Amino acid sequence: MPDKFEPKIIGFLCNWCAYAGGDVAGVIRAQYPPNMRPIRVMCSGMVHPDLVVEALKMGADGVIIMGCHIGQCHYQDGNSKAMARVEVVRVVLEDMGIEPERFAIVWVSSAEGKRFAKVITDFTDQIKTLGPNPLRKDFELNFKRV
Numbered sequence: 001m002p003d004k005f006e007p008k009i010i011g012f013l014c015n016w017c018a019y020a021g022g023d024v025a026g027v028i029r030a031q032y033p034p035n036m037r038p039i040r041v042m043c044s045g046m047v048h049p050d051l052v053v054e055a056l057k058m059g060a061d062g063v064i065i066m067g068c069h070i071g072q073c074h075y076q077d078g079n080s081k082a083m084a085r086v087e088v089v090r091v092v093l094e095d096m097g098i099e100p101e102r103f104a105i106v107w108v109s110s111a112e113g114k115r116f117a118k119v120i121t122d123f124t125d126q127i128k129t130l131g132p133n134p135l136r137k138d139f140e141l142n143f144k145r146v
């Protein structure tokens with residue numbers, strides 16, 4: 001009998017908002033699944049679409065970008081630029097045969113620990129429903145904890 005599917009999710013977290021929101025989630029002991037591997041970036045606008053596509057090509061089951069709420073980006077409009085790229089990323093994923101629902105972009109402030117936990121819980125559930133990335137069988141991504 002196969003093991004229960006535990007998705008591997010890459011999270012690109014803005015240093016100023018979402019990453020801090022994750023810290024708050026820890027402080028308030030909010031519960032959320034351990035499937036997301038965080039990558040801290042200075043702004044959601046710094047996450048080039050190639051990084052999202054590459055992570056999925058390498059076998060990640062889902063990718064989520066988390067940044068500051070619109071109007072609160074520390075670099076003025078990085079999050080708006082990230083948002084503007086979403087549709088392009090989804091089209092590229094569809095062309096590759098990957099469900100666009102494996103990618104999400106969400107805004108979480110540094111004070112929203114509970115929201116952080118809910119976003120990660122909901123996205124993990126969404127990826128579990130989708131099942132393993134169809135490209136995963138071609139390349140098994142090895143996550144290492146540091």
Ligand code: FES
Nearest residue numbers: 014043067068074
């Ligand atoms: S600084 Fe957080 S999204 Fe730009």
